[in-house]
Amino acid sequence: MIHRPVVIAGGGIGGLATALTLHQIGVPCLILESVREMRPLGVGINLQPNAVRELYELGITESELDQVGVPTKEWALVGLNGNDVYSEPRGRLAGYHWPQYAVHRGCLQMLMYEKVIERIGPQSVQLGARVTGYRDTSDAGVTVEVVHADGGRSDVPASLLIGADGIHSAVREQMHPGQPPIHWGGSMMWRGVTWARPIRTGASFVGLGTHKHRIVFYPISHSDPKTGLAMINWIAEVTWDNADKKQLNGWFRQVQIDSFVHHFANWTWDWLDVPALIRGAEFAFENAMIDRHPVPNWVDRAVALLGDAAHAMYPTGSNGASQAIVDARVLGAVMCESGATPEALAKYDARLCGPISKLILRNRGAGPFGLLNIVDERCGGKFDNIDHVIAPAERSAFMASYQAAAGFAMETLNEAAPTIQPGSRVADRWTEPGRQRAEG
Numbered sequence: 001m002i003h004r005p006v007v008i009a010g011g012g013i014g015g016l017a018t019a020l021t022l023h024q025i026g027v028p029c030l031i032l033e034s035v036r037e038m039r040p041l042g043v044g045i046n047l048q049p050n051a052v053r054e055l056y057e058l059g060i061t062e063s064e065l066d067q068v069g070v071p072t073k074e075w076a077l078v079g080l081n082g083n084d085v086y087s088e089p090r091g092r093l094a095g096y097h098w099p100q101y102a103v104h105r106g107c108l109q110m111l112m113y114e115k116v117i118e119r120i121g122p123q124s125v126q127l128g129a130r131v132t133g134y135r136d137t138s139d140a141g142v143t144v145e146v147v148h149a150d151g152g153r154s155d156v157p158a159s160l161l162i163g164a165d166g167i168h169s170a171v172r173e174q175m176h177p178g179q180p181p182i183h184w185g186g187s188m189m190w191r192g193v194t195w196a197r198p199i200r201t202g203a204s205f206v207g208l209g210t211h212k213h214r215i216v217f218y219p220i221s222h223s224d225p226k227t228g229l230a231m232i233n234w235i236a237e238v239t240w241d242n243a244d245k246k247q248l249n250g251w252f253r254q255v256q257i258d259s260f261v262h263h264f265a266n267w268t269w270d271w272l273d274v275p276a277l278i279r280g281a282e283f284a285f286e287n288a289m290i291d292r293h294p295v296p297n298w299v300d301r302a303v304a305l306l307g308d309a310a311h312a313m314y315p316t317g318s319n320g321a322s323q324a325i326v327d328a329r330v331l332g333a334v335m336c337e338s339g340a341t342p343e344a345l346a347k348y349d350a351r352l353c354g355p356i357s358k359l360i361l362r363n364r365g366a367g368p369f370g371l372l373n374i375v376d377e378r379c380g381g382k383f384d385n386i387d388h389v390i391a392p393a394e395r396s397a398f399m400a401s402y403q404a405a406a407g408f409a410m411e412t413l414n415e416a417a418p419t420i421q422p423g424s425r426v427a428d429r430w431t432e433p434g435r436q437r438a439e440g
């Protein structure tokens with residue numbers, strides 16, 4: 001019997017994690033991706049231990065992740081005077097059973113894409129296929145409307161449609177036609193990658209400055225043994241109080257370094273030269289810090305949203321890509337319980353939409369960088385001994401509360417059963433709508 005596949009709109013980290021998960025549990029799937037060619041685009045992203053755990057469960061190994069990134073050893077906040085505000089070990093060093101990784105987004109995407117092609121076959125990804133909408137079909141499936149790169153149109157029959165088509169999702173647009181426009185709080189980020197010598201532990205994530213004016217940097221490769229240099233991902237950020245929407249010129253566009261480096265002109269200490277770090281990059285991208293206001297549901301019967309399409313959020317918590325991977329695994333878990341059916345999608349919605357929507361709003365409030373706000377409010381960022389500004393217990397409590405909300409609180413994660421029990425498969429009777437009722 002030929003099953004209609006689950007169609008996935010978008011082959012980003014979320015869409016690819018979904019395809020690998022569905023294949024693992026025996027559900028046929030097809031990715032429709034709008035770009036004509038997969039290329040390793042983007043700069044650095046972070047994978048929290050909860051997401052790394054899921055990648056391991058998908059058979060992506062530590063040595064493969066080491067080809068596209070580096071395990072993070074430390075997360076540190078530093079004040080404008082160059083003094084430490086807070087630092088904590090990360091990943092296995094902190095006691096997690098899984099590492100945290102800082103990776104090159106495009107290289108991770110290519111690694112996952114190659115896995116999909118290798119395991120499911122080249123026919124499982126159609127490039128140059130932009131999903132424009134969907135129609136519910138009377139036989140309980142869904143028809144996916146597609147525009148191809150050559151301008152042609154087609155309808156693709158699917159059992160379910162998973163909209164993993166990013167922050168500008170067409171699937172979400174149809175599901176929530178009245179949603180507010182993109183939300184921008186006035187922060188502009190400039191991103192780039194520079195070959196430089198890593199500092200502190202050699203694999204530290206460092207956030208330096210204030211909530212409204214900061215630089216974040218971390219290595220996304222192991223150091224070259226000959227030169228000692230690693231790819232350092234940096235994000236330079238400024239928040240304007242009276243931001244004008246005219247300053248929003250696209251989402252991720254290449255810009256001249258001279259157009260923004262002056263914001264960091266005097267940011268030099270004996271251990272760090274921010275202007276030199278920024279100027280060392282071959283390319284820089286302007287990337288407004290935008291998100292989407294939460295919607296009340298991610299599911300419309302046989303259609304679900306996943307990843308940024310469901311919950312585009314400010315990157316202050318470093319968890320957008322991690323959550324996209326976790327979404328895919330939760331989707332797989334509910335399909336193991338209820339099949340590739342609308343019932344499974346309803347369970348997925350019930351499990352994730354509420355808590356993750358809260359996280360979107362929490363990240364607007366600065367996420368874990370909120371500690372820098374507190375320091376700023378209490379002493380204008382000037383201090384000799386941070387303990388006199390914010391006690392160690394208060395710092396730790398602040399961080400623990402964020403980690404719990406984001407789903408990577410250590411003990412909870414270490415003790416949690418696998419999201420999908422190894423070897424779980426979706427029974428055949430579930431993978432074709434209509435048969436479920438007849439046989440079930």
Ligand SMILES: Cc1cc2nc3c(=O)[nH]c(=O)nc-3n(C[C@H](O)[C@H](O)[C@H](O)COP(=O)(O)OP(=O)(O)OC[C@H]3O[C@@H](n4cnc5c(N)ncnc54)[C@H](O)[C@@H]3O)c2cc1C
Pocket residue numbers: 009010011012013014015032033034035041042043044045105129130131132164165166167168169170171191252306307308309315320321324
């Ligand atoms: C080119 C690019 C570069 C990025 N670089 C960074 C970065 O450097 N740092 C960072 O923190 N985050 C970056 N992001 C965002 C980050 O990847 C996501 O926040 C996170 O990984 C969640 O991924 P996602 O799969 O939900 O969405 P995305 O990564 O946005 O993937 C969505 C995919 O869907 C495709 N698509 C879009 N619309 C349609 C459609 N209508 N039909 C079919 N396919 C469609 C897109 O081409 C893309 O491949 C980038 C995203 C993209 C697309």
